[in-house]
Amino acid sequence: MATKKQKNSKVDDVIQEIGIESQEKKGKTETAAEQIKEEVNQNSKKEEFSLRDLPGVGSKMADTLKEHGFHTPMSIAMASVSSLEALDGISELTAGRIIDAAKEHLDMGIKTANEFMKDHATRGFLTTNSKALDQMMGGGIEQGVLTEFFGDFGSGKTQIAEECAVTVQLLLDRGGLNGKCIYVDAEGSFRPERIKQMAVALGLDPNKVLENIFVARAYNIDFQLAFNSKIREMIDVQHEPIKLVVIDSLTTHFRSEYTGRGTLADRQQTLNKYLHELIIYAEQYGLVIIGTNQVMANPGMMFGDPTTPIGGHILGHASKYRVYLRKGREGKRVAKLIDAPHLPDAEVVFMVDETGVHDFDEKNKK
Numbered sequence: 325m326a327t328k329k330q331k332n333s334k335v336d337d338v339i340q341e342i343g344i345e346s347q348e349k350k351g352k353t354e355t356a357a358e359q360i361k362e363e364v365n366q367n368s369k370k371e372e373f374s375l376r377d378l379p380g381v382g383s384k385m386a387d388t389l390k391e392h393g394f395h396t397p398m399s400i401a402m403a404s405v406s407s408l409e410a411l412d413g414i415s416e417l418t419a420g421r422i423i424d425a426a427k428e429h430l431d432m433g434i435k436t437a438n439e440f441m442k443d444h445a446t447r448g449f450l451t452t453n454s455k456a457l458d459q460m461m462g463g464g465i466e467q468g469v470l471t472e473f474f475g476d477f478g479s480g481k482t483q484i485a486e487e488c489a490v491t492v493q494l495l496l497d498r499g500g501l502n503g504k505c506i507y508v509d510a511e512g513s514f515r516p517e518r519i520k521q522m523a524v525a526l527g528l529d530p531n532k533v534l535e536n537i538f539v540a541r542a543y544n545i546d547f548q549l550a551f552n553s554k555i556r557e558m559i560d561v562q563h564e565p566i567k568l569v570v571i572d573s574l575t576t577h578f579r580s581e582y583t584g585r586g587t588l589a590d591r592q593q594t595l596n597k598y599l600h601e602l603i604i605y606a607e608q609y610g611l612v613i614i615g616t617n618q619v620m621a622n623p624g625m626m627f628g629d630p631t632t633p634i635g636g637h638i639l640g641h642a643s644k645y646r647v648y649l650r651k652g653r654e655g656k657r658v659a660k661l662i663d664a665p666h667l668p669d670a671e672v673v674f675m676v677d678e679t680g681v682h683d684f685d686e687k688n689k690k
């Protein structure tokens with residue numbers, strides 16, 4: 325059996341070959357590439373220095389931490405003891421100590437409610453390109469939290485995810501976040517041609533738009549879990565202005581790779597840890613995180629729509645917003661907001677057609 329370390333480095337190799345890669349990398353001169361490499365080198369030297377500022381972190385431990393996606397004191401401060409003690413050569417005691425030291429190093433105390441409000445007030449929203457859908461969600465898809473779109477096959481989950489991979493690149497005054505996207509594709513449904521259609525509809529250069537979407541094809545659960553530490557690396561080390569992370573879908577591999585009741589607890593625990601990490605990234609980096617999810621038939625439900633999102637309570641608690649999508653006629657889609665803590669449950673209609681996601685009314689006026 326492969327050890328954890330071997331397994332991880334194997335996954336890493338494949339990620340480098342086929343994984344997180346800009347869709348269109350042409351046009352960079354060798355000198356520019358060299359410059360970027362040099363910059364990254366400089367930066368990682370700096371990061372290592374700051375990691376090693378933490379008492380008890382030597383070069384070996386710094387390497388181990390970096391290998392697992394912890395590049396900065398901030399990433400350590402936000403980590404849980406269980407996620408660090410799982411690494412080679414780090415005991416529970418050490419994990420606790422370096423987390424505390426990192427918090428102290430960063431002067432992170434308990435925030436007053438006012439400070440908390442101030443931090444959160446700066447959070448923005450990302451447009452879905454449908455005003456109705458944005459309005460239902462309080463102004464768009466909120467930064468700093470996980471938003472889940474669930475629904476049947478063909479209900480529009482991937483369409484919304486792809487549209488947002490485009491809109492995130494718009495400037496703030498157009499509802500964008502002027503940033504880039506990491507798109508974790510667990511189902512093989514990402515379509516660059518579709519992105520191009522959506523980009524053109526918004527008046528953007530389709531090739532530039534593709535260049536700003538880093539697609540990571542998650543063939544199995546190991547890939548999907550490994551990509552989580554790549555998110556940190558792309559932001560902390562490569563300094564990519566990532567503002568959106570898409571996971572399409574969150575649950576496919578969790579469902580197919582853990583079958584039978586015996587491993588249900590295992591599955592829920594891994595899913596829980598995975599989602600927890602995502603939530604921390606969202607909060608720490610002000611990311612919009614969109615996760616999609618399938619539904620399963622719920623035979624116990626006699627009335628209403630007999631479908632339930634996969635992932636149970638764990639996903640329910642992790643997502644601040646859950647939106648249920650249904651397919652209507654002629655490209656119409658119905659979106660229903662469920663259990664948002666500060667917004668009423670509501671339902672709106674939007675459209676999916678060749679130009680992407682947009683309002684139903686707007687199309688009707690034409």
Ligand SMILES: Nc1ncnc2c1ncn2[C@@H]1O[C@H](COP(=O)(O)OP(=O)(O)O)[C@@H](O)[C@H]1O
Binds near residue numbers: 475482483484678
């Ligand atoms: N180019 C297009 N033109 C019109 N409609 C499209 C186009 N591409 C996708 N769609 C619509 O989106 C649907 C697929 O939605 P999708 O978001 O991929 O489903 P899922 O919820 O399974 O991810 C198609 O059935 C079709 O109705």
Ligand SMILES: [Mg+2]
Binds near residue numbers: 481482483511513572
């Ligand atoms: Mg899909």
